[in-house]
Amino acid sequence: TINLADTENTPRLIAVAHTDPDKESLVWKLQQENRTPQTNYVFDTGESLGGYYVCKGSMALIAFNQEQRQLFRELQCHSYICVPLWTREQIIGSILCVWGHTPRSYTEADLKLIEDLAYRAAFAIENARLYKEAQEAARIKSQFLALMSHELRTPMNAIIGFSQVLLRQRSGKLAPQQVSMIERIHNNGKNLLSLISDILDLSKIEANRFELKPEPLNLVQLIATTLDSLRPLADEKKLKLRFASEVEEIEIHNDRDRLRQILINLLSNAIKFTQEGHVTVTLETPCPKTLQLTVEDTGIGITPEDKVNIFQEFYQVDQTSTRQYSGSGLGLAITKSLVELMGGEIELESEVNVGTTFRVQLPVQVQIA
Structure with a gap:
């Protein structure tokens, strides 16, 4: 049986198992009021308890009342071990193992094995709880x-x-x-x-509440108009803003506004971090069902350390108090999420003081899940 502590640190039975499924109901009855002397002892002391041999005379020591003693007899209890579930210096539960049917007794080796299993179980339970709390906090x-x-x-x-x-x-x-x-x-x-x-x-x-709205669109035209809207920013820094496409026109099925958002995020970042040289957009179709957008700049580049976190929310390449480049740190995180929602992938290559290249691969026809 497995007991876990509730908010008041009271043992609550959550699971039972028996080699004979028909006897699992007896095990549930055994944990009357969700407790046995073994469970209480472990919760009170934090120590493991081993009854390596149970005889008729000692039955009174392992049961609270006549009903529990009768249940132990029906289960043919010959030996038991009860161990705590420890985590972060706190008892979160206990595991009670009972040996029946054959007159075999648990040993010290069995106790160590069950304690090891209890340690791993407690670790898994705590991780599951923390994950649930983190998910709720994120929600x-x-x-x-x-x-x-x-x-x-x-x-x-x-x-x-x-x-x-x-x-x-x-x-x-x-x-x-x-x-x-x-x-x-x-x-x-x-x-x-x-x-x-x-x-x-x-x-x-x-929150998984973001919906794409795919529609037929001319991708070459969309890229050209997006570049025109950002050209004044490039002109201010005397940067060359270029577009190279292996096709004159390509009709795709995608969310126009979100695709434009991806382009703006990548291009505005490239312009912001480039002091001289160029920012170039390249459109390729490596296969009939896939297109590849490449945004390449001759900017400051990204260090290997920053590359690991570059798509994290609110992450800033320059995190000093006197940082030169402003921004919320959301653009690339949103870009990556949008690309993945479209069924695509994004990757980057970068060398410090040489430049950065972002490659986005997208399906020509975006499907709504």
């Missing part, structure tokens, strides 16, 4: 992030909208300094809204 976190993201989007949209109205009506009514301040409000508002959207996406992905 609560995702629920909180989703709720807060929804609550923050409304006021942020209002701030962005009203600042945009002021900028449109600024002629002759606002001083240059006021215009500059409103532009900062507007731009920072858009940045914050983008962060809120990322957090909301992440919470949906973690």
